Amino acid sequence: MNLPLIIRAEEHSEKIAIVTTDGSFTYRDLLYTSSQIATSLLQNAKDLQEKRVAFLIPPGFEYVATQWGIWRAGGIAVPLCVSHPRPELEYVITNSGASIIVAHPNFESILRSLAEEHNLRFILTSETLPSNVAPLPEVDITRRALILYTSGTTGKPKGVVTTHQNIQAQVTSLNTAWEWTSSDRILHILPLHHIHGIINVLTCALWAGAECHLLSKFDTETVWRRICDGDLTLFMAVPTIYVKLITAWENASKERQKTMSEGCAKMRLMVSGSAALPVQVLEKWQSISGHFLLERYGMTEIGMALSNPLHGERLAGYVGKPLPKVEVRLVDEKGLVSAGTPGEIQVKGPGVFLEYWQNPEATAKAFQDGWFCTGDTAVVENENYRILGRMSVDIIKTGGYKVSALEIEEVLRSHPDIQECAVVGVADIEWGERVCAALVLLQGSKPLTLESFRSWAKERLAVYKVPTQILIVEELPRNAMGKVTKPTVVELFRA
Structure with a gap:
């Protein structure tokens, strides 16, 4: 028996599945190329039996065909991030225990050497694919399918393992709630190593037999041009992107603004997620596009849990109610809380992940009586959930990414001139939070400029984790226990 995703694709074989700058590809193309991969x-093996395959491919047809090829061979897909520097790629490859790396030629120089160092099989997407397709294994939906890395409060990212069944539950819940059909066309501009881009956009579209138009990278002008074409039905982005699109609209001529707004009006749904949407951004976008953005809430471990309704009233600053087949509760140290009282969001349902990869302690700690503890605080008002923030000051939400302050601090401490540091998130209208670092320099070290500091950090950290502001201080503020008081550090940046 084939995976349901594959069976559904066979029903749509002549329809267009993926559109890129290289052209249009049908579901048949996707099925054939993924079977070759x-x-x-x-x-010559019968089944990869959950071997991990790490792959680094820019958004496009080859990315999707490779992901499906890994699944159809019985492997676990480990997508790598195109903007990550070598140390971060190496961490994911070694932590996941990948035995095969698939790379686009653009990334050959960085990945071939890693493959050789770790004695892994290395495949380039430019290599000729076999013309004879082998019999492919039967893959049960309870098998592991995907490992995505997410920042936890303990520093280094953890591998979140989802099964084919988890993915199917996440996708069918969203397909039901947002009424996806095979006549939908969505523009895909989100990173493909992140649940938002992989599940909410790509897999939901392909499950529905819809068209997914993939941009190789986000570009404001290209996005507006595609919206103006007037043929899209859905659009999903993070608040940072809406801010950039608003700026471009404001800088356009009156005539162009009219075309831009008309393009938006032709869509049936526009969604914002991965970070809190500032109400003024929501209102400005509504005045431009006529769309009251649908906000929802989810995370790597659970897929999506809460959503404002497709039909009916959406409330600014709220993330709505539980999605189909998802159970949500709010809990504090005394137990379940009543409406109007803040509590931690806990989630149960078939979309909840299987485990943290080879980390049984962290997995056990993440659950309470079978409920996943999100670490996010919320309150229910007018029967709708409002997110109050992370329970941990060490998780920063920036531009739709969740980053660990502890992981960044660990890297910064290896800088030759830095003695101590504290990394915090400072509220920002465009990014949600900006990553900022207060630094104590070693005595006698030369002055540190933001520019030299950032170029050093970019070689070791993903660009969205690199602090955008630094403050050189004599000492870090601490409490009686000697622990750095992060709220005080935030105040230093605000001042």
Whole structure:
């Protein structure tokens, strides 16, 4: 028996699945190319049996065909981030225990050497695919399918493992709630190593037999041009992107603004997620596009849990109610809380992840009586959930990414001139929070400029984790226990 995603694709074989700058590809193209890739990965074996395959490919048809090829060969897909520097890529590859790396030629120089160092099989997407397709294994939906890395409060990212069944539950819940159909066309501009881009956009579209138009990278002008074409039905982005689109609209001529607004009006749904949407951004976008953005709430471990309604009233600053087949509760140290009282969001349902990769302690700690503890605080008002923030000051939400302050601090301490540091998130209208670092320099070290500091950090951290502001201080503020008081550090930046 094939995976339901594959069976559904066979029903849509002549329809267009993926559109890129290279052209249009049908579901049949996707099925055929992914079976060739699966054959190549298997190398005469019958089944990859959950071997991890790490892949680094820019958004496009090859990315999707590779992801499907890994699944169809019985492997676990480990997508890598195109903007990550070598140390971060190496961490994911070694932590996941990947035995195969698939890379686009653009990334050959960085990944071939890693493959050689760790004695892994290395495949380039430019290599010729086999013309004879091997019989592919039967993959049960309870098998592990995907490992995505997410920042936790303990520093280094953890591998979140989802099964084919988890993915199917996440996708069918959203397909039901947002009424996806095979006539939908969505513009995909989100990163493809992140649940938002992989599940909410790509897999939901392909499950529905819809068209997914993939941009190789986000570009404001290109996005507006595509919206103005007037053929899209859905759009999903993070608040940072809406801020950039608003700026471009404000800088356009009156005539162009009219076309831009008309393009938005032709869509049936526009969604914002991955970070809190400032009410003024929501209101400005509504005046431009006529759309009251649908806000929802989810995370890597659970998929999406809460959503404002497709039909009916959406409330600014709220993330709505539980999605189909998802149970949500709010809990404090005394137990369940009543409406109007803040509590931690806990989630249960078939979309909740299986485990943290090879980390049974962290997995056990993340659950309470079978409920996943999100670490986010919320309150229910007018029967709708309002997110109050993270329970931990060490998690920063910036531009739709969740980053660990502790992980960044660990890297910064390895700088030759830095003695101590404290990394915090400072509220920002465009990014949600900006990553900022207060630094204590070693005595006698030369002055540190933001520019030299950032270029040093970019070689070691993903660009969205690199602090955008630094403050050189004599000492860090601490409490009686000697623990750095992060709220005081935030105040230093605000001042």
